[in-house]
Amino acid sequence: MIDKNLREKVENQERLNFDEALELYRENDLLFLARAARRIKESKSGKKIFYIINRHINLTNICSSNCPLCAFQCRSGDNRGYTLELDDVEKILNDFGEIRNLSEIHIVSALHPEKNFNYYLDVIKLVKKKFPAVSINAFTPAEIFNFAQKENKTFAEILTALKSAGVETLPGGGAEIFSPRVREIICPKKLSGEQWLKIMRTAHKLGIKTNASMMFGHVETIEERIEHLIKIRELQDETGGFQAMMLFPFFPANTELGEKFNLRPVGAWENLKMLALSRIILDNFDHFKAFWVMMTLPVAQLALGFGADDLDGTIGEEKIIHAAGSGENKNISRETLSEIISEVGYIPAERNSFYEEKIL
């Protein structure tokens, strides 16, 4: 049973410390967490559930970081490798032209060993030229770190250059678990947790909003998960620059890490529990994403009862449908998302990159 004082603290939406958060995890009371998380969600965003019409572009999968956690990356010379040149990007953008109410283009990629920073700037400028009204959400701190090293520039200089070229917000990826012990195993060549936080702090100070994330369900301990969440909460206290939190359950298939430690995918129960617990811990976050591409749509719908208020975007579905060889009408995804939201008694709200509701 959860201790009465702790129970009251959660119900009154007071801030939890490390020990209290850990105790809540260990008590294993899924539905207590869910009820509390749902109350927090409703006090932040009422009955609204957000989604965005967006598209993803992944410029390359050739990577110098080669994290054992990743199934996407490959080394230079691998026949699975691809890199989009500016012409290729332009072709993709031409296809995006037909999408009604496109709000955001999301660009994240591997750390290409040869592409220089100008290439990325040119991509951003191209997107901005084609779609001046669409927001660009691009480059995780891992990529920003890579650019800064290559160009021998400060994070602020890189971020300022990207901002002038048209980047409006940063995605939240690359955070994984901040613990150096864990990073040594899952992503030894990637930037450190401190560096990730430093880049986000710099971005927030430059007026660039970002997201935050945690990838869990691999070799980390529960203590390391909670430490991670608390570090994010501290930075949010300082800057207020995070818009949304995302949890990434680790997908072991085709990864070196999964094979080495014989890891299994995180179950729906653990997923929902972590979501609700994180929603409770991160009291200074306005939004939580149920990233349905990873959770699957039905579990993401369940997540709406466990504290999430944002279903992310329409992109993944389109990818999946196309991979399955279907030429489905793109507008179906907006309707599908709305229907999923309405079924559970919430109100669908189409948003822009800054969580402003769009009037349709």
Added chain:
Amino acid sequence: MEFEIFGRKKNYRRLKRGECLHIRSELEKIEQKILREERLTFDDGINLFDCKNLAWLGMLADEVRRKKCGDIVYYNVNCHVNLTNICSARCKFCAFGRDENSLGAYSMTTEQIINLIEDALKDPNMTGLHIVSGLHPTWKFENYLEIVKVIHEKFPNLYIKGFTGVEITHFAKISGRTVENILTELKNAGLQAIAGGGAEILSDRIRNLLCPKKATAAEWLNVARTAHKLGIKTNASMLYGHIETFAERIEHLIKLRELQDETGGFQTFIPFPFLPKNTALEKEIKQTSMWDDLRTMAISRLMLDNFDNIKAYWVMLTVPVAQVALNFGANDIDGTIHKENILHDAGATSPTNLAEDEIIKIIREIGRTPAACDCNFNILRLIK
């Protein structure tokens, strides 16, 4: 004001503001009733379906489960035997049944049945069988009886649960015997429990539309009542998420609850979400959401106050959702199955069997205690 969403047909509705306030006060009353362990009415059931707070619903069902069943989760190490998929009923919601001589039609010989069981017995923990099949147009009751006898003689240590109320009704019709006689013969041959399938929705409106050629609601209930009087325990089920209304789901649960009051012979209740793939309803009906599955699980637990057990059937729910359902009122996760056929014909995406280790892990992960049991919920091994 009333919200109309895209003007499309929905199985849910937006409530008017006044209605919302009314339902909220009703739900508060229901919560008090549940905590006082009072019986819920039909109207209470309907109001629970209007409740949008899934966690609240789950918490109440979980509380009831904790009081009634404690922390044990039951499972079987078992083997499904589907004697034939040739069926004279051809219900619209079924992807398993076939006409004789059509592609994929099969019926097992005694030798094939024995081979299947022997294969399943490679697992030394395998303790029982679940036998359900199509209504074969030419087989006689004696064929089925003989199969039970042969299995029981050859494998006297295996428990045999088999035949749904629909099959028993069919046997009575083709043989001219009474249901009581059929059940007595099967019991004497070695049958220990009756399976819960075939209840679908116990409404003749639904049955005339979807499964007019098989047992009516009254016939299904009569088999259960007769079995219980003969000391044979049975299970109960509900197939939902097709053309039924929420009111029909609640009526169905109340019919089962009334019979249970009378006989006490039902062991577990299994809510089956309808899987539309490869059925005659595929184009018209979309599969239920997990939200609806968990809600229906919880409401079943709350309405069926005289049932000891509620089953999260992982084949239909998928393993991850069945695990979550254990927090929404369920205390039974079915079995290892060996090889599931019926629902995999309807596009079930779950595996066709589940290792015992996996079942134990799923139960332990959420802090509960696994217990392998026989078809009558006697604990064979408590996994500490």
